[in-house]
Amino acid sequence: MDSQKTQYPNRFIQWLKTSITARMFMVGFLTLILLIPLFFVQDLIQERAQRQEEVVAEINEKWGEEVLIYGPVLKIPYTISVKQVIQNKETKAVEPQFIEEEKLAYFFPEELNLKTHVNAEIKNRSIYKTSVYNSETHFEGSFAVPDFSDAPAEPNQILWEKARVIFQTSNLKGVNEQVVIKLNGNSYPFSSKYEKRNPTDLSHLKLFTMETTSVKPENLPQENTINFEMDLHINGSEQLRFIPTGKKTEAQVTSDWETNNFTGNYLPYNEDKLDGKGFDAKWKVLDINRPFPQEFFQGLPNLTEFAFGVNFKIPVDEYQKSERTAKYGFLVIGLTFLIFFLIQSLSKIHIHPFQYLMIGLALIMFYTLLISISEHSSYLNAYLVASVVVILLISLYARSILKNIKFPAFIAFSLTLLYSFIYVIIQLENYALLVGSIGLFIILALVMYVSQKIDWNP
Structure with missing residues (x-):
């Protein structure tokens, strides 16, 4: 067995x-x-x-995240007559009444010229690394006489004394020098403006607004075009982009960074942009090349999707x-x-x-x-x-x-x-x-x- x-x-x-x-x-x-x-x-x-990704995000957060530049934009308040129906307390009769309501109009530059130099470097944390940079951008351009013909209602009065210039960026903490705009030679410093954030807005890139004080009427384009210029010194990481707000926008970005990647809706037009030691890229965007107008009367829209620029991100695959x-x-x-x-x-x-x-x-x-x-x-x-x-x-x-x-x-x-x-x-x-x-x-x-x-x- x-x-x-x-x-x-x-x-x-x-x-x-x-x-x-x-x-x-x-x-x-x-x-x-x-x-x-x-x-x-x-x-x-x-x-x-x-x-x-977590380590790179931590480095970028401390140095300064990606930079998106939006502006400058001329903000001009104006009033319109709004009809309201009220009841007379004595006669109880319903009577129409017109009140003055203040609205905001936003006007983009007639010309916008950007010249940027970027100094990029590599930051290491343990075995991980990412690219960061500091940039210097010089803005020049002009604002034409505002056109209110497309406003939803006929303006009763344009409040020139309340006009301001606003400027937006995605990386407010990366700004390392005071930002000042010169209008017809007169200087107006920008200051941060608090804006309540929508908690349901889960978009990756948020824009922060800087605004000047009220601009003197003689420095505004009431009858003639006025010129402006400003400088922006800002730290960032991974990429630098611009929104073509000018009716004619010309941009030039130079850097000694070799592993670049041009991004966005518009690419540089010059064939000699790469020289083996860096790049010198030039863009030219006309208003006919972009699907948005020069003025807005229903609030300033988010035009991030139309931005162009350079990606400095290290290709880690x-x-x-x-x-x-x-x-x-x-x-x-x-x-x-x-x-x-x-x-x-x-x-x-x-x-x-x-x-x-x-x-x-x-x-x-x-x-x-x-x-x-x-x-x-x-x-x-x-x-x-x-x-x-x-x-x-x-x-x-x-x-x-x-x-x-x-x-x-x-x-x-x-x-x-x-x-x-x-x-x-x-x-x-x-x-x-x-x-x-x-x-x-x-x-x-x-x-x-x-x-x-x-x-x-x-």
């Missing part, structure tokens, strides 16, 4: 060794099991990427590439196990499930090595180091299992091709799907060809 009990495990082990079907199920089961640590690796990559690489983990594990399975089936060499598991864990280690090394070096260097050490580890381990040099050399060659193939796919953006599909088709054809030599009968 005892001898029969001991025979059953022996038969089961013998069945695992001799049955191709059993080995296939075993390899498939181990592949699915290894997806668990692979998912943990993907979570680790996302966690590190999120940590990087190691985490993104590592995440894309990890998505091919199932393919790498499956194809590697398939290679060992075909070798085992052709050579009749027994490979224990534990040995398959060790090989799979070595493949998982590739991704942890990749993400950890890429935080201190480039993605290419990290990929080379991680793939070389993993291929060497698996090849030496296969040498001890297969007891010869031919099969381990073939495994090393196959893994080298596989990792090279995945690296090429990661680098390609537009042709990743095409190259990946062709590569998988070739792999499938090779597997079908080799599998013809296997005796699938138990």
